[in-house]
Amino acid sequence: MRKQRQPWTKKQQLIFGMIVLVVTVIVSITAMLVVAVKPYVDAEKQVIAIAKTKADLHTVSEFNIYNGQATYYGLLGKSGQGEKLAVIVSHDSGEVDIYKQSDGISKSVAKKAAKAYGAKDISYVHLGKYGKTPIWEVKSGTQYYLVDFISGQVIKVEGL
DSSP states (O other): OOOOOOOOOHHHHHHHHHHHHHHHHHHHHHHHHHHHHHHHHHHHHHHHHHHHHHSOEEEEEEEEEEESSSEEEEEEEEETTOOEEEEEEETTTOOEEEEEGGGSOOHHHHHHHHHHTTOOSEEEEEEEEETTEEEEEEEETTEEEEEETTTOOEEEEEEO
16 A cells, blocks of 8 residues: 655745755856856967967966956966066957066066055956057056056056
């Protein structure tokens, strides 16, 4: 003889509903993150491939995106000969600018220059271009300090 199954209690239904809700939220958030990160990862792969062919960049230690007057991709890395390079690739034209890191200032020097201009808590430092000038964009709060990569001078402060 078969045992008849008892209906779920209100407590069991509530627990099951909460589990379903939590799993749905986790799956939704994961899917949104994958969709949001994919364009960044795709851009990174494309830009690194361009830098490897046009700038002889063999290892990449850093990749970032600068969105100023135009969009630029900044890379730091080493050439096949072990020389430290800074490479800036234009999103629009694909133009590649190659600089020896020793010919410019470091991120830490760019931070110091921005702090001398009033920057407090620095969120990030990205490599990019402002017009024809290679720059470090130093973000502090709602302010963006554009520091000339070559001279180390703050050339512009932008704010929201």
